[in-house]
């Protein structure tokens with residue numbers, strides 16, 4: 172499998188498994204089956220509420236000799252109620268306990284937003300903490316502590332824009348190595364990708380096949396005519412075209428599925444390559460549309476609107 176190479180020569184499989192909205196009662200089978208298929212990269216987060224079940228699947232796969240810990244690349248993310256240098260390692264320890272691991276391969280700050288301890292999603296303005304009081308640079312120091320203590324091999328961030336990144340890059344001892352953001356043909360993030368590449372920061376695409384959104388046919392990536400025409404011409408499925416497009420741009424993908432057939436279908440993308448013409452046709456589809464639009468951060472008289480988060 173193609174990999175992304177890190178500064179110390181560690182390699183992350185470019186295709187991994189997502190676990191958001193994989194219910195605790197279905198995520199065990201999804202992760203276990205994925206590992207049997209050949210997935211070696213799993214994307215987790217404490218806020219997904221299923222890390223214990225993910226951990227059970229990983230532990231069983233290791234116990235049964237299907238993989239070793241070293242074969243796997245495990246990513247997790249710091250939730251926003253644990254920003255601040257002193258809160259990072261305790262939060263990471265909880266994740267490690269749940270996942271039954273001694274170390275992560277990659278730990279990310281999930282959002283450039285801080286709120287009070289124990290809050291899952293703020294419902295009032297008072298539950299947020301202004302970044303002036305909990306600067307991202309301070310939280311980043313907590314990730315650096317975790318790195319130096321060997322609790323994670325790499326550190327990075329998610330949902331950060333260029334300004335957030337510059338803030339960290341300008342003040343850090345250990346440079347970030349990964350930026351996880353929403354990427355797909357309707358939100359190509361080309362400028363951010365160029366910026367990241369220029370700073371030797373890899374990019375991972377979340378929601379690479381549209382995050383299950385299917386209310387509006389015009390915004391359904393899997394039903395898009397161009398994607399389906401390319402799929403038919405190349406004996407691929409629409410999902411495989413979407414994943415192959417990211418991979419060919421050097422962007423890692425972490426499609427979520429709890430369905431064995433779709434897990435296999437997504438994994439099989441590694442055998443396909445798109446022609447330059449097809450890449451160009453997909454380039455023309457950008458609509459700057461977000462499936463994870465950040466509206467869930469909007470509360471009455473609160474500090475954020477969806478737009479302000481992306482443009483801060």
Ligand SMILES: NC(=O)C1=CN([C@@H]2O[C@H](COP(=O)(O)OP(=O)(O)OC[C@H]3O[C@@H](n4cnc5c(N)ncnc54)[C@H](OP(=O)(O)O)[C@@H]3O)[C@@H](O)[C@H]2O)C=CC1
Nearest residue numbers: 189190191329377378379380381382383410426427428429
């Ligand atoms: N950092 C962040 O803020 C975020 C990170 N993420 C991460 O990225 C991962 C991927 O994003 P996610 O939002 O889950 O969305 P995806 O783009 O991976 O889409 C998942 C949806 O597509 C369905 N699906 C999977 N494979 C296929 C296929 N081959 N054909 C048709 N439908 C398919 C799944 O259903 P089924 O399971 O039934 O197959 C599910 O409904 C997450 O799971 C999470 O790990 C996601 C959002 C935000």
Ligand SMILES: O=C1CO[C@H](CO)[C@@H](O)[C@@H]1O
Nearest residue numbers: 191216218281330463467
């Ligand atoms: O990873 C994620 C999945 O979606 C959540 C919203 O429901 C986000 O908070 C988060 O970024």
